Amino acid sequence: MSNVVDLHTNEDINFKSLDNFTDAMCARCYWYMAGVPDAWRNDTIVNLEMRPIWWPNTVRMCFVNIEKRHANCDYEFNYTKIVNDLDHNIDTNIFLRQFRSKFYMNLFLDCCSDARICCRKQLAIAAREAVTRPHLKRCPAKWDGWMCWDSAAPDTVQRQTCPGMSHAVLGYTPTDCSKEKAVKHCLSNGTWAVKWLLNNENDPKSGYYEDEDTIYNRCSRPETTKRQQINQVSNGILFLSLITSLIGIIIFIVYKQYHVLRVQIHLNFFCSIILTCTFTLLFNYLIRESFYDLRFNVNENTKWCRALTILMKFSRLTNYCWMLNEGAYLHRMIVVTFADERRPVFYYLFGWVAPLLVMIPYVIVHSLESYDKDCWTQPMLYPELIWDILPLCCIFLNAVLLLNVIRVLIMKLRSSPDHFRAGLRASLILLPVFGIQYTFYVVDVDPFNTCSTGMFVAKYIQTIIEALQGTIVTTIFCFLNGEVHSHIKRTVRKIIPRGSVMVTEQQDIEKST
Template identity: 30%
Template structure:
């Protein structure tokens, strides 16, 4: 105290020293490790997503409504991964940025929420398109894509706007670049969880149709590409939803369960882009078919070139013999 004596706690009457500003070095090292793993996971997913987009844009045979939805899902994931990498590199790792609570870090936070909601909405479009293609059938692709654009890019604007207005009106939630968890996140989580549940219902109904009316042994079986797309979506929709389902059950701070939760999140969330790339691109039969056609075309060109250069002189002799 200013008079040279130790402070006494009014409630206990005991001497008390303020250690609240001291840093727990073990906890700090763990959180730095988690942040580094997040950056690593997002970087791998980003590389896989960019490679997948290059494949989709390279082959003209891959241009259809189903692949177009894949492309928009991948683009939303690319923006999400880039934003998260920037967030962990420039915001989380710099205490002064968090304390200053500048406008740019809050804008980055809002963009993150928008692209994250867009991820789930385009995942919803994946399930909706499969449902329309196999169950409803009589829907034109051009008309359907308009709705997909509105759902995938337009609806997240509405959801994010509600979140921003709610959070802006709560002073305790507007500190430290809006990094802390808040009740306002329910404005994002409820639409996302609703879309995941509806997507699961769509996909279950699609599986019912595939197993009954469009079985591979039936008169009119579904294409193998569609069947594999349904399986991929059935894997990805729950995978996308697990993180949001576990948000309400986040363990208390500085506990063993919280560390397990953080490691589980690191293993699940940053690798979503990689899982999407593997299931919708690298394991896609349409992509495999495009590559096989491309390789066969190259081989044909090489064979034709060899035949032309190797038989030029005999061909001229045969022509002269025919003329004679």
């Protein structure tokens, strides 16, 4: 081994003391952070061109000034001195004064401290295993540059919560429930999995060096695992709503009920639900799931992902509008008993054209340079009201109509001795018809800020209620519809011989007696 070793590679070094190891690993922590431009006051001084160099017994940092193309290796990297300078001499310490904020400085210092603790731990484990398991082949305990890994059995996968250094690129420390896991594979031969890296990332011809592989990919995307679980629950229920809505449409069409205005409104409402479920499922799979699995980055802002976001938002608007059409029609039939039926064209205009008129200015504003990013998945703050106003109006108007319908129903049922219970039962049935369940997710619940169990339960309830709308509405309008039941019974009688039906009826009578 040569006397001078470039510490950014994983060349084996026999450190003579704990302090030597700490200085060297601390210098590597500093070099790793050089790839985060926001961490530094002057990135012409601290950058990936600089190199931590190991001389026997000392560590030096070679700063490379990009503008002057000049390297200066005169700075000794001493962890003890860096810690001592924290209280009074930060501005005079060549390494500490480069940091832009205490957040990045503390990440660096924590990395140095963790390396020192890890070395002590490794020495203790090695001594213990030499006695208890002297001949057992295992992956050795390891400090990988960011975090400490215990020795592991062959053919196992080790997981640990992502270290602070992996969050440097984020610029903040995620909450505990948001943090992801780093992964390291112990191979069957008792060695850690490896990867090959370029000696110089800017020069493909510079050659490669072998480095032990720790998978930190998910660390830069906090909340991914739990959001993926929530997304999968939503997808399952959305698929159920999609199937039930399709069945509802097929039943109404097969029995030729579509000439009735009431059924036409139902069919269009089902169509809006089908569109919403379809485009939301596509959005969840092609954008969200791909983002969570690191197969796609919304920062690419491709045309197809923006188009899919537009179609999903448009379909949701149609859902709100046809929900209001359902409420308005039901209100008209119950409250204004003898009123003439309104022409279907008004329902169609509001259900399909109104969302289109809202989406046109929304798309124009979102196309502006300041908002044209992240596949349009992030709200635009105040301009987002262009899209939000219509759903809020639909929910508010339907709430007013529902209250009036309940009032009229209770008045009509007063002659019944159980009028209050009957009115309450009717109200509960009408809640999903008027879309009052939408009030549960007008404000999106974010459980990752507090990490409380209650907030996660609320998030799952919110997700289930939103995705279950198609199933609930189809059940009320179709599966529990008396006319549909009559049509199905007539079909059954045509298929099954009359004698069989009579025998079945006779058996039912005998059982009841």
